[in-house]
Amino acid sequence: MREGSPLYWLPRAHAWWILDYSGCAQLMQDGRLGKADLLPADVPDARRGSLLMSDPPAHTRLRALVNRGFVPSVLEHLRPRITALASTLLAPAAACGRLDLVADYASPLPAMVIAELLGVPADDHEQFRGWADAIIRGLDPTQPAAAVRAHHEAEAALHAYFTRLLPRLRAQPGPDLLSALIGAEASGDRLSRDELLSMAMVLLVAGFETTVNLLSTGMLTLLHHPETSARLRREPQRWPAAVEELLRLEPPVQFVQRVVREPVQLHRQLLESGSKVILVVGAANRDPAVFSDPDHLDLDRHPNPHLSFSRGVHYCLGAPLARLEAQIALRALLDQLPSVRLDPDRPPTWSGNLAVRGLRELPLRV
Numbered sequence: 011m012r013e014g015s016p017l018y019w020l021p022r023a024h025a026w027w028i029l030d031y032s033g034c035a036q037l038m039q040d041g042r043l044g045k046a047d048l049l050p051a052d053v054p055d056a057r058r059g060s061l062l063m064s065d066p067p068a069h070t071r072l073r074a075l076v077n078r079g080f081v082p083s084v085l086e087h088l089r090p091r092i093t094a095l096a097s098t099l100l101a102p103a104a105a106c107g108r109l110d111l112v113a114d115y116a117s118p119l120p121a122m123v124i125a126e127l128l129g130v131p132a133d134d135h136e137q138f139r140g141w142a143d144a145i146i147r148g149l150d151p152t153q154p155a156a157a158v159r160a161h162h163e164a165e166a167a168l169h170a171y172f173t174r175l176l177p178r179l180r181a182q183p184g185p186d187l188l189s190a191l192i193g194a195e196a197s198g199d200r201l202s203r204d205e206l207l208s209m210a211m212v213l214l215v216a217g218f219e220t221t222v223n224l225l226s227t228g229m230l231t232l233l234h235h236p237e238t239s240a241r242l243r244r245e246p247q248r249w250p251a252a253v254e255e256l257l258r259l260e261p262p263v264q265f266v267q268r269v270v271r272e273p274v275q276l277h278r279q280l281l282e283s284g285s286k287v288i289l290v291v292g293a294a295n296r297d298p299a300v301f302s303d304p305d306h307l308d309l310d311r312h313p314n315p316h317l318s319f320s321r322g323v324h325y326c327l328g329a330p331l332a333r334l335e336a337q338i339a340l341r342a343l344l345d346q347l348p349s350v351r352l353d354p355d356r357p358p359t360w361s362g363n364l365a366v367r368g369l370r371e372l373p374l375r376v
């Protein structure tokens with residue numbers, strides 16, 4: 011499709027689909043497009059004001075405040091926890107000879123990390139996962155109305171949960187991000203209670219399923235490339251480059267959306283105010299105008315300016331954490347399970363979510 015044209019009008023989605031790298035990168039960084047107008051009019055105010063769905067200047071203020079909480083010490087606190095958890099989760103697999111990578115590893119690991127990040131007790135992780143799944147599914151524009159209803163119910167349940175959690179963290183702050191945000195002030199400003207609630211929800215939704223998918227699709231890609239896996243075992247210093255390349259080839263967020271606020275010209279086409287645009291990261295990351303041999307997994311690709319964490323003011327806040335998690339977790343898998351391979355009797359299955367793409371099951375033998 012990209013060779014035919016870099017952009018298409020899709021009447022069913024009532025949106026422009028942008029498929030080339032330069033178009034996606036340009037529109038991600040263009041202040042004439044915004045996100046707030048993506049929400050339907052009946053959405054509650056709490057969600058309307060969130061970091062993920064607001065535009066400058068409201069977004070600029072929230073981002074400055076949350077940056078104060080996302081300090082290096084929060085990440086450093088998580089590093090040994092991620093390493094230890096990866097080993098604990100892999101131990102039973104080594105003993106019994108098989109694992110479902112999604113259920114046994116790729117899901118529990120980021121769930122625990124995001125829960126620790128937010129100061130949530132371990133007993134509640136499973137419940138979280140259910141809510142986060144329902145919320146993510148409802149974001150897919152192709153899902154039926156029932157999924158949208160489930161999305162709103164899960165959002166309400168999660169909101170109620172955080173309402174109970176915040177006073178506990180205020181009374182007894184921990185080394186977590188929410189405790190840091192409760193105390194964070196920027197230029198005499200601080201987050202209100204509603205803004206803290208909204209921020210907690212955004213961090214969970216934005217940081218959980220995305221990382222699950224990076225771990226599972228990343229592992230599937232490595233299993234299809236045994237020569238690359240062997241090289242990574244020999245040259246562990248290549249892991250950061252490997253994670254960037256896995257992000258490029260299988261972006262967990264396949265597209266990001268914007269609404270045109272002032273008319274914009276793209277590739278001689280006028281995008282009028284009010285039109286929706288869908289920036290297809292999955293296609294941009296394989297644009298041969300920027301990436302040579304784009305379908306090939308190349309550990310030596312440099313530079314690797316993929317768009318998997320977006321660009322511009324909404325650039326992924328959790329990118330350093332996602333990178334850290336993937337580098338530790340995928341390396342632990344290859345190193346601790348030297349004969350890991352696909353299960354010949356049970357092929358992988360995909361979740362079917364168009365927006366946040368990933369595997370439902372990845373059965374492995376070890």
Ligand code: HEM
Binds near residue numbers: 073216218320321329
């Ligand atoms: C592989 C994992 C991840 C991927 C692929 C990913 C991808 C993205 C993308 C594409 C956006 C921008 C959306 C847009 O431009 O409209 C974004 C924003 C965001 N991400 Fe991530 N993300 C990941 C992990 C995380 C983690 C672990 C966290 C938090 C702990 C996180 C927190 C956020 C937040 C808060 C935003 C909103 C930033 C803003 O609007 O200013 N993400 N992410």
